[in-house]
Amino acid sequence: MKLTILGCYSATPRTLNNTTSQVLEINNHMFLIDCGEGTQVQLRRHKIKFNRIKHVFISHLHGDHFFGLVGLISTFRLLTRETDLHIYGPKGIKEVITLQMKLADSWTNYKLIFHELTSTETELIFEDDKVEVHTIPLNHRVYTNGFLFKEKAGERKLDIKAVEAANIDTAYFRKLKQGFDVNNKDGILIDYKKVTKPANKPQSYAFCSDTMYKEDIVPLIKNVDVLYHESTFLEKHAHLGPKTKHSTAIEAAKIAKLANVGTLVLGHYSTRYDSLNAFKEEAQTVFKNVELSEDGKTFEF
Amino acid sequence: MKLTILGCYSATPRTLNNTTSQVLEINNHMFLIDCGEGTQVQLRRHKIKFNRIKHVFISHLHGDHFFGLVGLISTFRLLTRETDLHIYGPKGIKEVITLQMKLADSWTNYKLIFHELTSTETELIFEDDKVEVHTIPLNHRVYTNGFLFKEKAGERKLDIKAVEAANIDTAYFRKLKQGFDVNNKDGILIDYKKVTKPANKPQSYAFCSDTMYKEDIVPLIKNVDVLYHESTFLEKHAHLGPKTKHSTAIEAAKIAKLANVGTLVLGHYSTRYDSLNAFKEEAQTVFKNVELSEDGKTFEF
Numbered sequence: 001m002k003l004t005i006l007g008c009y010s011a012t013p014r015t016l017n018n019t020t021s022q023v024l025e026i027n028n029h030m031f032l033i034d035c036g037e038g039t040q041v042q043l044r045r046h047k048i049k050f051n052r053i054k055h056v057f058i059s060h061l062h063g064d065h066f067f068g069l070v071g072l073i074s075t076f077r078l079l080t081r082e083t084d085l086h087i088y089g090p091k092g093i094k095e096v097i098t099l100q101m102k103l104a105d106s107w108t109n110y111k112l113i114f115h116e117l118t119s120t121e122t123e124l125i126f127e128d129d130k131v132e133v134h135t136i137p138l139n140h141r142v143y144t145n146g147f148l149f150k151e152k153a154g155e156r157k158l159d160i161k162a163v164e165a166a167n168i169d170t171a172y173f174r175k176l177k178q179g180f181d182v183n184n185k186d187g188i189l190i191d192y193k194k195v196t197k198p199a200n201k202p203q204s205y206a207f208c209s210d211t212m213y214k215e216d217i218v219p220l221i222k223n224v225d226v227l228y229h230e231s232t233f234l235e236k237h238a239h240l241g242p243k244t245k246h247s248t249a250i251e252a253a254k255i256a257k258l259a260n261v262g263t264l265v266l267g268h269y270s271t272r273y274d275s276l277n278a279f280k281e282e283a284q285t286v287f288k289n290v291e292l293s294e295d296g297k298t299f300e301f
Numbered sequence: 302m303k304l305t306i307l308g309c310y311s312a313t314p315r316t317l318n319n320t321t322s323q324v325l326e327i328n329n330h331m332f333l334i335d336c337g338e339g340t341q342v343q344l345r346r347h348k349i350k351f352n353r354i355k356h357v358f359i360s361h362l363h364g365d366h367f368f369g370l371v372g373l374i375s376t377f378r379l380l381t382r383e384t385d386l387h388i389y390g391p392k393g394i395k396e397v398i399t400l401q402m403k404l405a406d407s408w409t410n411y412k413l414i415f416h417e418l419t420s421t422e423t424e425l426i427f428e429d430d431k432v433e434v435h436t437i438p439l440n441h442r443v444y445t446n447g448f449l450f451k452e453k454a455g456e457r458k459l460d461i462k463a464v465e466a467a468n469i470d471t472a473y474f475r476k477l478k479q480g481f482d483v484n485n486k487d488g489i490l491i492d493y494k495k496v497t498k499p500a501n502k503p504q505s506y507a508f509c510s511d512t513m514y515k516e517d518i519v520p521l522i523k524n525v526d527v528l529y530h531e532s533t534f535l536e537k538h539a540h541l542g543p544k545t546k547h548s549t550a551i552e553a554a555k556i557a558k559l560a561n562v563g564t565l566v567l568g569h570y571s572t573r574y575d576s577l578n579a580f581k582e583e584a585q586t587v588f589k590n591v592e593l594s595e596d597g598k599t600f601e602f
Contacts, residue, residue, distance in 0.1 A: 012376040013339075015346050037372040038314075038339050045316050061404040063375040067368075071338040074364040075313040092404040099400060103362040103393040105443050142406050 001026050001151075001203045001301040003226070006042035008267035008293040010210075010232050010246075011064055013037050017271055018295045019064035022228070023048055024205055026149055027130040032056045033147060033207050039068035040075050046296060050076060051083055055126065057133070058089030059209060060144035066093070070100050077108045084111040088125055088133075090143045091116040117145055122220055130154075136220050138211035140245045146209065148221060151202035162195040203301060206261075209268050212241055213251040218258045226301050227261040228293065230268035234278050237270070249279040253286035263301070267293035302327050302452075302504045302602045304527070307343035309568035309594040311511075311533050311547075312365055314338050318572055319596045320365035323529070324349055325506055328431040328452055333357045334508050340369035341376050347597060351377060352384055356427065358434070359390030360510060361445035367394070371401050378409045385412040389426055389434075391444045392417040418446055423521055431455075437521050439512035441546045447510065449522060452503035463496040504602060507562075510569045513542055514552040519559045527602050528562040529594065531569035535579050538571070550580040554587035564602070568594035 002025040007018025019036025023043075030052040032039075043050065058066050066089070076085065085108075087093065094114040101107055115125060117135060126133035129152070136146030155177040163173070168190060172182040176192045184190050206221040209230035221227055232246035241248055249266055256264035264287055266279050273279075276292050283290045291299065303326040308319025320337025324344075331353040333340075344351065359367045367390070377386065386409075388394065395415040402408055416426060418436060421444075427434035430453070437447035456478035464474070469491060473483040477493045485491050507522040510531035522528055533547035542549055550567055557565035565588055567580050574580075577593050584591045592600065 011379050013342050013372070015342055037369070038342065041314050041316055041339065061401075062407070063372055063401070063405060067372045067375070067401075068338065071314070071364055071368045074368070078312050090404075092400075096397070096400050096404060099393075099397055100362075100364070100368075103391075103397060103443075104364060106363070142404075 001205060001225070003205065003228075003265070003299040003301070004046055004048065005267065005293040005295060005297045005299075006039055006046065007036050007295055008269065009295070010268045010270055012271075013064075014271060016295075018042055020059075020209060020268060021068065022207070022293075023053075024149055024207075026203065026205065027151055029055065029131055031133070031149065034059055034065040034209070035069040035072060036064045037067040037071075040072045042295070043072075050079065051081065053085070054083060055086045056088070057147045057207075058087065058093060059138070059146060059207070060140060060142050061090050061092060061096075062142065062210070065210070069093075070097055073097060073101075073108065073112065074104070074106065076110065077106060081108075081110045084113060086113045086115060086126075088115045089117060090145075091118050118143075134220070136206060136208060136217050138208060138217070139214045140210045140212070144210060146207050146211070146217070148204065148206045148224070150204045153202050154199040156192070156196040156199050159195050159197055166190050166195050168195065205301075208255075210246060212245040213247050213254070215255070215258065218255060221255075221259045221261065223260050225262040226265060226299070227256050227259065227263070228265040228267060229255055231266040231279055231283065232268050232270050234273065235282055237272075249283040250286055253283035253290065256283075256287045256290075263289045263291055265291045265293050265299065302506060302526070304506065304529075304566070304600040304602070305347055305349065306568065306594040306596060306598045306600075307340055307347065308337050308596055309570065310596070311569045311571055313572075314365075315572060317596075319343055321360075321510060321569060322369065323508070323594075324354070325450055325508075327450055327504065327506065330356065330432055332434075332450065334448060335360055335366040335510070336368075336370040336373060337365045338368040338372075341373045343596070344373075351380065352382065354386070355384060356387045357389070358448045358508075359388065359394060360439070360447060360508070361441060361443050362391055362393060362397075363443065363511070366511070370394075371398055374398060374402075374409065374413065375405070375407065377411065378407060382409075382411045385414060387414045387416060387427075389416045390418060391446070392419050419444075435521070437507060437509060437518050439509060439518070440515045441511045441513070445511060447508050447512065447518070449505065449507045449525065451505045454503050455500040457493070457497040457500050460496050460498055467491050467496050469496065506602075509556070511547060513546040514548050514555070516556070516559065519556060522556075522560045522562065524561050526563040527566060527600070528557050528560065528564070529566045529568060530556055532567040532580055532584065533569050533571050535574065536583055538573075550584040551587055554584035554591065557584075557588045557591075564590045564592055566592045566594050566600065
């Protein structure tokens with residue numbers, strides 16, 4: 001699982017600060033999460049192949065999370081993309097994108113498939129045989145969802161030497177990987193555990209931005225490997241949290257602790273602060289395993 | 302008159318190429334012309350004060366000319382701007398901007414005044430006592446206008462020494478500057494030309510992008526000091542001009558020559574070319590005084 005932070009600042013793009021966007025690589029998928037203005041340039045800068053992006057998840061329709069989407073769609077068109085593009089986001093996203101295409105008289109030559117979200121309960125919004133994506137309803141000034149990306153439990157792995165020694169026909173390998181005992185060529189029942197190894201542990205990533213402190217999300221993100229939780233403010237501006245519906249670093253850490261996550265990644269920093277270290281220090285008073293997102297930083301989990 | 306090129310490339314923003322946007326300073330106005338994605342960052346990079354921008358002119362609704370507008374408006378809001386902002390652009394621009402504000406539930410605290418354009422004839426769209434702005438109807442794939450910025454003829458300037466020597470009451474200075482003869486304190490009629498100097502020559506700037514070769518614009522831009530004319534293609538791709546409704550460098554130069562302009566500034570280059578020199582060389586086979594726009598370049602005229 002690899003996470004590339006394209007932008008992790010709040011409010012407005014600046015010369016050195018990009019607004020929210022990140023790419024999650026998980027099980028051969030490349031999911032784009034949020035798409036602030038300038039995301040297409042950040043994708044180019046970090047050499048992420050446009051064609052590998054087939055699914056875009058937009059948390060909410062504030063500009064710092066989606067003003068780059070129409071430009072990305074438009075650039076894909078100019079580059080004569082043919083691959084379908086799925087867009088998951090709040091109701092209204094289809095209207096605003098298609099209105100701009102209509103005004104520009106520039107319809108995509110590839111298929112643009114909108115999945116508009118309206119539910120305030122968690123939903124399964126994407127699923128294939130390897131990965132699931134669920135929404136995480138958040139509490140912000142407008143309708144907002146976080147997203148939970150979860151690998152499915154994979155099959156067990158063959159222990160090639162043991163399988164060969166046990167004289168099992170290859171036709172039964174799939175059954176063994178699925179956890180069934182099978183007969184070998186001599187008619188002897190073989191315990192699958194003796195010729196296979198456990199599957200890789202499925203990994204999970206939760207993206208929670210923007211939101212004020214919301215404990216209701218804890219059951220949804222329980223035990224995830226990595227939690228990205230917004231931390232717009234430091235403690236000295238904690239009073240602004242409820243007003244603007246954002247969180248502090250300490251609140252993000254409280255959620256991480258309650259949910260027993262592996263690693264907490266902080267981001268969506270207000271640009272009022274000169275240094276990011278205080279975000280980590282404050283969060284670590286509550287939860288130890290904290291990482292700071294930074295534009296262009298890549299995490300491998 | 303000062304022109305700052307924020308972006309001068311066509312199609313899509315890249316790491317080192319910004320799409321169309323420029324700032325024209327003329328007679329204390331700071332006019333923003335077009336607003337591709339990332340314009341707000343370019344404005345910051347070139348230290349242009351946001352509050353001095355009160356008028357934005359959008360040529361047409363292709364993304365490389367206006368996808369940065371909603372982000373700029375939104376950033377002005379976050380910076381608690383109070384000054385009115387006038388936006389001139391094709392019909393539809395109001396709907397697309399206000400839809401995005403509605404979806405974000407983020408209305409501006411300053412006044413946003415849209416002037417939607419629909420005419421295919423030239424129109425006077427802005428005027429004060431110093432400057433006029435007229436549209437220049439262009440020929441592109443969607444409804445497009447260029448813009449002509451013209452200083453008005455100013456008043457003559459007093460020749461202070463001559464005025465004092467002529468013993469004229471200060472109450473008559475305005476009349477002299479306006480070109481009237483006046484009586485001095487001794488009752489003698491004074492020729493205004495003897496105590497005033499000619500006014501500064503009014504300057505003019507025409508922005509023509511995007512457009513295919515269109516000779517009809519020549520009378521509208523006759524004798525302008527500076528013409529910015531798009532030159533998407535070099536001669537070897539001239540066949541793409543009519544198809545995409547863009548111009549070549551030589552076509553831009555032909556217009557400059559027919560209109561007898563002072564300086565031709567080229568721009569809106571296709572990113573397929575490695576170097577810009579050929580644009581200048583080709584244009585100069587037709588018209589001598591050619592400048593190349595480049596992102597971040599400033600021209601003083």
